[in-house]
Amino acid sequence: MGSSRVTLRDVAAASGVSPSTASFVLNKTPTQSISAPTRARVEQAARELGYVPNGIARALREGASRLVVLHVDSTFEGNYSRTYVRGLDEELAAHGHVLLVRHGRTSAKSTKEVLDTVSPRAVLEFGERYLTGRVLDDEGRHDGMAANTALQVHHLHERGHRHLAFAVPERGRASDLARIRARFAAQAARSLGLPSPARLQLPADPVAARESLQVFRGAHPAVSAVAAFDDLVALRVLAAAGRLGLDVPGDLAVIGFDATEYAATSTPGLTTVHIEAEVHGRIAARSVLGMAVDDLGDAAPGRVIQRASS
Amino acid sequence: MGSSRVTLRDVAAASGVSPSTASFVLNKTPTQSISAPTRARVEQAARELGYVPNGIARALREGASRLVVLHVDSTFEGNYSRTYVRGLDEELAAHGHVLLVRHGRTSAKSTKEVLDTVSPRAVLEFGERYLTGRVLDDEGRHDGMAANTALQVHHLHERGHRHLAFAVPERGRASDLARIRARFAAQAARSLGLPSPARLQLPADPVAARESLQVFRGAHPAVSAVAAFDDLVALRVLAAAGRLGLDVPGDLAVIGFDATEYAATSTPGLTTVHIEAEVHGRIAARSVLGMAVDDLGDAAPGRVIQRASS
DNA sequence: CTGAAAGCGCTTACAG
DNA sequence: CTGAAAGCGCTTACAG
Numbered sequence: 235m236g237s238s239r240v241t242l243r244d245v246a247a248a249s250g251v252s253p254s255t256a257s258f259v260l261n262k263t264p265t266q267s268i269s270a271p272t273r274a275r276v277e278q279a280a281r282e283l284g285y286v287p288n289g290i291a292r293a294l295r296e297g298a299s300r301l302v303v304l305h306v307d308s309t310f311e312g313n314y315s316r317t318y319v320r321g322l323d324e325e326l327a328a329h330g331h332v333l334l335v336r337h338g339r340t341s342a343k344s345t346k347e348v349l350d351t352v353s354p355r356a357v358l359e360f361g362e363r364y365l366t367g368r369v370l371d372d373e374g375r376h377d378g379m380a381a382n383t384a385l386q387v388h389h390l391h392e393r394g395h396r397h398l399a400f401a402v403p404e405r406g407r408a409s410d411l412a413r414i415r416a417r418f419a420a421q422a423a424r425s426l427g428l429p430s431p432a433r434l435q436l437p438a439d440p441v442a443a444r445e446s447l448q449v450f451r452g453a454h455p456a457v458s459a460v461a462a463f464d465d466l467v468a469l470r471v472l473a474a475a476g477r478l479g480l481d482v483p484g485d486l487a488v489i490g491f492d493a494t495e496y497a498a499t500s501t502p503g504l505t506t507v508h509i510e511a512e513v514h515g516r517i518a519a520r521s522v523l524g525m526a527v528d529d530l531g532d533a534a535p536g537r538v539i540q541r542a543s544s
Numbered sequence: 545m546g547s548s549r550v551t552l553r554d555v556a557a558a559s560g561v562s563p564s565t566a567s568f569v570l571n572k573t574p575t576q577s578i579s580a581p582t583r584a585r586v587e588q589a590a591r592e593l594g595y596v597p598n599g600i601a602r603a604l605r606e607g608a609s610r611l612v613v614l615h616v617d618s619t620f621e622g623n624y625s626r627t628y629v630r631g632l633d634e635e636l637a638a639h640g641h642v643l644l645v646r647h648g649r650t651s652a653k654s655t656k657e658v659l660d661t662v663s664p665r666a667v668l669e670f671g672e673r674y675l676t677g678r679v680l681d682d683e684g685r686h687d688g689m690a691a692n693t694a695l696q697v698h699h700l701h702e703r704g705h706r707h708l709a710f711a712v713p714e715r716g717r718a719s720d721l722a723r724i725r726a727r728f729a730a731q732a733a734r735s736l737g738l739p740s741p742a743r744l745q746l747p748a749d750p751v752a753a754r755e756s757l758q759v760f761r762g763a764h765p766a767v768s769a770v771a772a773f774d775d776l777v778a779l780r781v782l783a784a785a786g787r788l789g790l791d792v793p794g795d796l797a798v799i800g801f802d803a804t805e806y807a808a809t810s811t812p813g814l815t816t817v818h819i820e821a822e823v824h825g826r827i828a829a830r831s832v833l834g835m836a837v838d839d840l841g842d843a844a845p846g847r848v849i850q851r852a853s854s
Numbered sequence: 855c856t857g858a859a860a861g862c863g864c865t866t867a868c869a870g
Numbered sequence: 871c872t873g874a875a876a877g878c879g880c881t882t883a884c885a886g
Contacts, residue, residue, distance in 0.1 A: 288604075288663070289661035289662060289663060290600055290603045290604045290609065290662070290663045291604055293600045294598075294600045294601055294604050299600065299661060299662060300661050301661055301662050303644065311621060319647055323647070331661075332661045332662065333646070333647075334613065334644035334645065334646055334662070335644065335645040335646070335647060336643075336644055336645070337629055337633070337643075337645060350596045350597065350598070350599050351599035351609060351610050351611055351641075351642045352599060352600070352609060352611050352642065352644070352662055353598070353599060353600045438805060438808060439808075440808055440809075440813065466805055466806060466809070469806060469809035469810075470808075470809050472809065473808075473809045473810070473811060476811050477811075495748060495776055496776060496779060496806045496809075498748060498749075498750050498780075498783075499750070499776070499779035499780050499782065499783045499806075499810070500779075500783070500809070500810070501783060501786050501787075501811065503750060503783075
């Protein structure tokens with residue numbers, strides 16, 4: 235902790251200039267011209283002394299720190315969150331900022347506390363950008379979750395399924411997100427001329443999940459394929475189907491979402507959607523810093539990882 | 545962002561005292577006595593104006609912010625990390641501090657950058673405390689990972705297994721941790737008079753994993769049970785065993801670690817160890833703040849969640 | 855019991 | 871091209 239000792243004043247003293255001048259040099263302040271020799275001396279002194287600016291002092295002066303807080307509710311399991319955070323982190327780092335993550339419930343109070351304590355440059359909600367997506371063309375296609383959900387539906391349709399289910403987790407978990415995803419699935423189905431996917435809820439308890447699937451099968455005998463909210467829910471479908479003696483994919487095809495490592499461990503292996511969100515993370519970073527995002531290119535499209543469950 | 549407008553000076557003005565006095569009141573500075581009426585006026589003014597101290601200014605003055613950074617390399621999947629972070633977060637919040645998480649590789653440079661930018665009160669490495677554990681008695685028992693690993697070994701031993709394997713992930717992933725866990729497993733086996741568990745490596749690719757298990761079975765025909773590094777590795781063992789036509793648990797029993805939700809979705813269901821780390825999180829919080837930890841009690845012991853795989 | 859003053863380390867008008 | 875000065879919002883000796 236006792237590292238940040240060297241101060242701007244030290245650098246100034248060592249190079250025989252005022253702190254103001256040292257600051258101008260070190261920040262390359264565009265509105266100030268500094269003679270080349272002075273600049274060289276200051277830079278060398280800073281290097282030799284190992285000067286690093288005190289972020290707190292700078293933050294007090296500038297009104298905000300160079301910290302960006304990402305608030306995440308859910309867990310970090312799939313490929314999406316991993317790549318999103320990587321992109322966000324790298325892009326922020328490239329522009330002198332630091333990413334820190336806040337976990338857990340968004341009690342308004344505790345969020346305010348964070349803001350007051352560290353004066354971050356911004357607070358991002360995980361997935362916000364992704365939920366929206368960017369419109370790619372005049373037909374209003376998105377590269378976000380809508381497109382990736384459509385990928386599930388298209389995949390099942392291509393394999394000959396017309397009557398689909400959309401499988402969601404137990405009540406309460408990720409219910410907002412599940413609702414949005416279900417809506418996207420319905421849109422995708424409609425655009426293919428398919429009926430809207432039926433809603434299938436899969437609780438965590440295996441016995442309850444099996445019963446849930448059994449009841450569902452009775453109510454929706456025509457449904458031959460399931461697009462799941464995520465891999466976990468998909469694996470629950472697989473387990474329930476197995477316990478009901480159903481053949482997967484013969485009686486019921488299943489596709490997961492977001493390609494966790496667990497998808498490779500089921501029997502049959504779980505088909506799923508691999509999502510690369512690094513560009514989304516970078517876009518979020520640039521947006522927060524008020525920079526242009528045009529040169530980042532489009533997000534890598536999602537892709538289906540085909541296994542035996544579909 | 546434009547919320548933190550009200551300053552200490554405003555509160556002081558509104559209550560007709562100096563900023564010094566207002567500060568003394570609001571911080572309940574123990575070395576200062578303030579008359580009751582003054583105190584009341586300041587507190588009311590602060591409340592009415594919605595005053596929240598500027599954490600950056602305070603940090604500059606005090607030399608460190610009230611922020612604690614938790615550095616985590618791996619993913620947050622099992623019960624352990626979830627409960628650890630919850631305990632850490634709540635305990636820090638109870639003492640006026642804020643927890644933020646930094647993900648990803650510990651490049652020394654980027655860590656330094658974090659420190660310089662936000663001057664956190666402390667930086668914790670995830671699992672550090674847990675890796676060590678606390679000695680509970682004179683026999684040197686630990687409540688940390690050693691004890692939880694022993695739980696796996698004891699469970700398999702109780703079910704009649706004498707020749708065990710310890711299953712680890714592919715090269716590179718969590719290899720330090722895997723080595724430590726394997727050593728704990730060996731200690732536990734020795735204390736039961738069992739031979740040291742053989743090392744079984746399970747790559748992510750299902751075909752490679754199956755081959756790995758096949759080779760292992762040839763080399764260690766006596767091994768009848770596997771304790772796994774985590775649930776993911778355990779599920780890989782299950783899948784590989786299934787593909788080899790082995791009966792689980794008849795031919796090979798399997799126990800996972802850290803009770804992810806995925807453990808309930810395999811066929812057969814995966815027996816695993818549930819670990820409650822909230823107390824560890826609280827201990828870490830208190831330690832970092834230089835507070836006593838005695839009244840926190842012992843960590844909840846781990847427990848085996850019995851399913852069909854053992 | 856209360857207040858004026860200094861200072862944490864920086865940035866940035868402003869004056870020269 | 872360079873420097874002296876003010877000020878971001880707080881805390882805490884120090885004086886009264």
